Amino acid sequence: MSKYLLIGGAGFIGAAIAKKLVLAGNEVSILELPGSYVDRLDVIKEKINLYYGNLNQVDVIKDLILENDINVVLHLASSLIPSSSQSQYVEDIEKVVIPTINLLPLFSELNIKLIFFSSGGAIYGENLNGSLSENHLLAPISYYGQAKLLMEESIKFESRKSGLDYIILRPSNPYGIGQSLYGKQGLIATCIHNILNRKTIQIWGDGSVVRDYIYIDDFVEIVINVINMATSREIYNIGSGNGHSVNEIIEMLKKIVDKTIEVEYVQNRAVDASSIILDISKLKNIINFEYTSLETGIKNFLLYESSDKPI
Numbered sequence: 001m002s003k004y005l006l007i008g009g010a011g012f013i014g015a016a017i018a019k020k021l022v023l024a025g026n027e028v029s030i031l032e033l034p035g036s037y038v039d040r041l042d043v044i045k046e047k048i049n050l051y052y053g054n055l056n057q058v059d060v061i062k063d064l065i066l067e068n069d070i071n072v073v074l075h076l077a078s079s080l081i082p083s084s085s086q087s088q089y090v091e092d093i094e095k096v097v098i099p100t101i102n103l104l105p106l107f108s109e110l111n112i113k114l115i116f117f118s119s120g121g122a123i124y125g126e127n128l129n130g131s132l133s134e135n136h137l138l139a140p141i142s143y144y145g146q147a148k149l150l151m152e153e154s155i156k157f158e159s160r161k162s163g164l165d166y167i168i169l170r171p172s173n174p175y176g177i178g179q180s181l182y183g184k185q186g187l188i189a190t191c192i193h194n195i196l197n198r199k200t201i202q203i204w205g206d207g208s209v210v211r212d213y214i215y216i217d218d219f220v221e222i223v224i225n226v227i228n229m230a231t232s233r234e235i236y237n238i239g240s241g242n243g244h245s246v247n248e249i250i251e252m253l254k255k256i257v258d259k260t261i262e263v264e265y266v267q268n269r270a271v272d273a274s275s276i277i278l279d280i281s282k283l284k285n286i287i288n289f290e291y292t293s294l295e296t297g298i299k300n301f302l303l304y305e306s307s308d309k310p311i
């Protein structure tokens with residue numbers, strides 16, 4: 001059985017994966033920044049090893065890997081989102097990209113399988129026709145996407161150089177229980193926050209921007225399957241393969257809450273590609289998966305969030 005280290009494992013995606021791994025009887029260690037929000041791990045806190053530290057502490061991470069006999073590392077740490085600025089990009093290079101580059105030879109030396117969480121949208125950039133396969137041109141138009149590209153290239157380079165074992169995952173837009181309603185990322189979470197707080201939802205542009213949404217439980221199940229079944233040194237898109245516009249999501253929410261939702265359309269953003277739908281044929285070659293429908297996923301999320309705050 002594998003022993004996992006999740007770097008950035010108290011975040012939305014990491015905590016959801018950690019819970020599932022623990023439930024399946026795996027040993028899980030988590031490295032998180034001192035002072036970070038770790039409440040998502042409350043239900044499993046007795047069953048995991050939670051360490052406070054930083055990506056840039058190569059010796060600490062080496063000891064942690066050896067002490068816990070880790071053989072799989074999930075890299076979930078990032079300080080950027082698609083709207084991040086140039087100065088935040090430079091800071092991410094210092095605090096995430098370079099420390100990761102410094103860690104890669106260690107992972108190789110210790111025969112670690114590295115699972116890197118890249119981006120399934122921002123790394124591809126603008127796309128006007130059809131869905132995006134893993135071989136599509138990488139042409140980010142955001143600093144976030146560009147930072148992911150630097151990370152992917154560094155991982156592939158280290159693998160050519162020293163044989164690093166890796167899988168790169170390119171997630172679309174995971175949403176659902178555990179996602180922060182207060183973050184600057186995540187359309188569905190933001191809409192739910194505004195509905196529950198009776199606030200107007202601001203939409204950048206005319207609401208035609210299309211994204212590929214995936215329910216967090218589906219996402220986690222797929223990630224764990226990919227880690228166990230996929231060929232190493234490969235890249236996998238992880239999404240639903242379907243696109244929905246912002247306006248469709250708003251209509252779906254209206255139907256679910258059965259009342260009007262206040263919406264205001266504002267100036268669109270240069271960092272938002274008009275359509276991102278992932279081609280998931282490569283994923284389907286290794287996994288046969290029944291997805292939660294978008295409506296059911298949104299209903300579950302809304303129901304959970306409205307348990308102490310009636311709609």
Ligand SMILES: NC(=O)c1ccc[n+]([C@@H]2O[C@H](COP(=O)([O-])OP(=O)(O)OC[C@H]3O[C@@H](n4cnc5c(N)ncnc54)[C@H](O)[C@@H]3O)[C@@H](O)[C@H]2O)c1
Pocket residue numbers: 007008009010011012013014031032033036037053054055056075076077078079080095096117118119120170171172173174185186
């Ligand atoms: N959530 C999404 O919609 C989405 C979509 C595509 C890709 N991703 C990628 O998946 C990964 C996880 O996303 P998430 O939504 O769980 O993010 P998150 O912000 O909820 O979690 C990231 C965690 O990393 C930790 N972290 C940051 N810098 C660190 C450092 N130097 N050392 C140790 N820990 C550090 C943070 O404290 C945080 O808990 C990220 O790399 C993100 O870019 C997320």
